[in-house]
Amino acid sequence: MSSSRIFSLFSSPDRIADDDKDSDSSQNESEEMKGEVHSYLEESIRPYIDLIDTLRSVGIQKDLALPTIAVIGDQSSGKSSVLEALSGVALPRGSGIVTRCPLELRLKKVTGGVKWKAVLSYRKRRIEFVDSSLVAGPIKASKLASGKVANLTHDEKKFEFGDPSLVEEHVEAAQNELAGKGVGICDELITLEVMSPDVCDLTLIDLPGIARVPIKGQPEDIGNQIKRLIMKFVEKPETINLVVVPCNTDIATTEALKMAQEVDPEGKRTVAILTKPDLIDKGTERNIVDIVHNKVIPLHKGYVIVKCRGQQQIDENIPLEEAKQMERDFFQNHDYFRCLLNEDKATIKCLAVKLTQNLVDHIKKSLPQLNEQITKLLWDVKTELKECEGGPPNDPRGAKQFLTETLKRFSDQIKSLSSGELVIKENLFVQLRAEFKKWNDHLNRTKTSFKNAKELSQKNRGRELLGFSNYKLFETILQKHVATLEEPAIELLHTIKDIIITHLTEVAIQCFRNYSVLIKITKTKINNIQSSQEDKTEQRISEQFEMENMVYTQDPIYLKILNEISEETFSEEQLPVFDIKSKYSEMLQAYYEIVVQQMADQLPMMISFFMLKETAQLLYTDMLSLLEKPDVRDLLFEDSDVSKRRKELRARLKRLSTAQEAISTFCTD
Incomplete structure (x- = not known):
């Protein structure tokens, strides 16, 4: 099934049959194609997406890394606009660092009358102080000078809502609680699950934009802090790195692409998105086309060019669906970029298809290793649980x-x-x-x-x-x-x-x-x-x-060593003639050899x-x-943390067992 055939799934019914809307035969052919695409997705894509959703729903990501897509880019590169276009919801915007915590965006296409639903969740660190004299056994805590022990725990918070306009408010509130109000960053993950019939099946993680110069209120090393945070995600082999690059910048000097190349020098798990094509200087259009055609900086997974809502369209409250149509018209009417649209290398809808394909392919390749990791972790957990099971x-x-x-x-x-x-x-x-x-x-x-x-x-x-x-x-x-x-x-x-x-x-x-x-x-x-x-x-x-x-x-022992050392060979009867001072060195050496053997x-x-x-x-x-x-x-x-440890191990055993059962049908070959 070609990507152009899959692409049609994410197009509106009107657009699919737009060129032949007056022709019944064309309409029937379009409907037949849609059915074929749906069938393809059900058989070849959906099972893998459902598998990862199952693993994620049981919390297996607490134990090992799952295949996902990490979105990285410089500040104001257009990351948030791309994610908005993919998810259909408005995310926090503004100048400086907008994404201050990693935001895991889980998009799930649902049917059966479900209109729109979202769940936002995160874990907030909580510090408990206890008297160190009361703590028995090893605990994961830091000792303070006061004799107190700081024990780190987490409080889970979850918000479920059905109004897309509340997304920005909830994400901002979560970031403020985790990273504090202002411009600080935090590595605690915020998860936003969006269920809608209008989204594709994807999981992406939006990371803070790369900053070079700290603004007021930021630490001097904010740039290094952000890079360290980004590296925690992009260096994992299970992660596809989605690099967002504005068309009006020199791609060769883009910091985000450099970071992706550090962890993926061959470009095997990197996809690049070119944004803001309407802002390029005249005469540079062919350069952009060459980049998308993989002629400048080759990437195994290639490039896609998109045009998301600009600030003016946002101020004018242009809906996302209308913006997608405007995007398609932009490429369709562009003298240079029209070819990219025909090659399925342009628009958000094409990007959604490409990312879905890439993610599913990545899942398939990762399954054997995931299965191995789960099997090993299960063995370790069972062994550890035996040691603290019961009481x-x-x-x-x-x-x-x-x-x-x-x-x-x-x-x-x-x-x-x-x-x-x-x-x-x-x-x-x-x-x-x-x-x-x-x-x-x-x-x-x-x-x-x-x-x-x-x-x-x-x-x-x-x-x-x-x-x-x-x-x-x-x-x-x-x-x-x-x-x-x-x-x-x-x-x-x-x-x-x-x-x-x-x-x-x-x-x-x-x-x-x-x-x-x-x-x-x-x-x-x-x-x-x-x-x-x-x-x-x-x-x-x-x-x-x-x-x-x-x-x-014993005489035989001494004589044996002595004969080995001396240039002459003596019997017991001849030994008296050996008792002269000129031979003492050999006699001493022979006996000390025996001492050494005994003492050794x-x-x-x-x-x-x-x-x-x-x-x-x-x-x-x-x-x-x-x-x-x-x-x-x-x-x-029993130590106070033993029951907690036992509970955690049992929960871990349960989710690993569920994960092993879910993944086993995919690894039978």
Whole structure:
């Protein structure tokens, strides 16, 4: 079906048959064409529009971006006039920034006797201040110096009316409430849903006009504020960017088109509208035609030129329907632009058809990704809801049973964590192994060659005469060298303690996330047990280093290492001839190699045993003692925001499930 055939749907019956109004056959042909167009829309367009309407009606846009059209342009570019012509309602006008909040304009073509109806809605931020000492658990709020907590919430406001003349008043009132009276802007969205038999099926978002120079009362960075707000919308891949450019400006320098090109450099999701064609200088008409023909700045979705009501027509109260007829006459009688009308590249009605087609095509392309996003979000919501679904029974016996089950889940999680089966955020054993590797690397760096036997013997020589061996010399050198390892070993213990506390605390938060009292108690128990275990482990490490002063290893082990280091090979029977000071460097090196091998494994095993495995068991036993408290319901006190969170998750689950069901029929292929 060509766009010219679809175009006829948005033309009045008189215009469709205007050229042949006296011919019955032409009239019948026109009626047949209308029926064909209606059938095409019903079968190919309407289902997709209805799908997005369904998703939007259940509020799925709170969870992910939906295909839409964002309208951007410089101040006084004609944005409001274009939207008025598309929607059939008068929007706020004036100089400076008129659109001060993003305005989502939902146009819905309805039949069945409905004349005209609109619903305007928005959410106003509300700040609640509460004493921070009363707040338990994580909340989305900002802490103030006064010790108060500022908690942001939203109040939904909705107005339904049947008089089109009230639109401007309601939009202005909403903007004043959200952005304040004056010239400020706000990123809160205002939604205006217009249902009428005279509109096309579209959803557009009107954004503030791009300003370069602040006017009185505006902040110096108002231009940057507006650009940041616009970018929030136009950078989304789901958004078609509708750029409004006056014909009497240089399109190459238009800020709105530059911004669209930043986020869509290939122009695949950008449509441009040329406005105010009656204001161009004579002799520039061909330039405008070249732009619309995509010869100047090519856009994949192309250009449309329109002529909306001017200020004089507005002052004269020219109706929008009459203005549309005047627009068509303007292009029909224009020497240069008549061709654009014949090519369906001119008038608001042509724009409506083009945007509808583009939006539906965009919806089709976005559906697979939307389906994937909804499926993933559903999984996340169900998982999160499991963690806060239900709650402790009110009766003491039921509460105790609930606490028992809750503590058992925590115990199982701790056991899984200590055995390496549970991973929360980061893998505990990956972190531990990394720290143990640093310890092993440090040990290897402390290996000395002990090659300068003469210097070693002179520095550590006892009362013996020259030529005599001294075993005390051998021990002293080794003991001094091994003693330097104790401080790094204790530092390793402290590091491992911090890592384990972090992981144990994370498990507690995950298991008791709704119960701040339990979290607080568990954190205290974790820290107390870890401190006690740290003292115990530090004592074991000290004992380990005291034992290393004994200088002992099995003969076969020592001989094996010694033979690997020495240039000669000795048996146990030959070893006495090795006991000369010139060979002490090799003997020291061989024994220290054994020390390094022992310490590289023993310290990590010791720390892991006392700080992790034994801690897990102690923590489980200590937590069970909570069941002995007289009223366990105090332990299961829920944070004030838990019920609210549960309610939000259930609502989110409902709308995501509805969305998944609605979209599934479109993604079966």
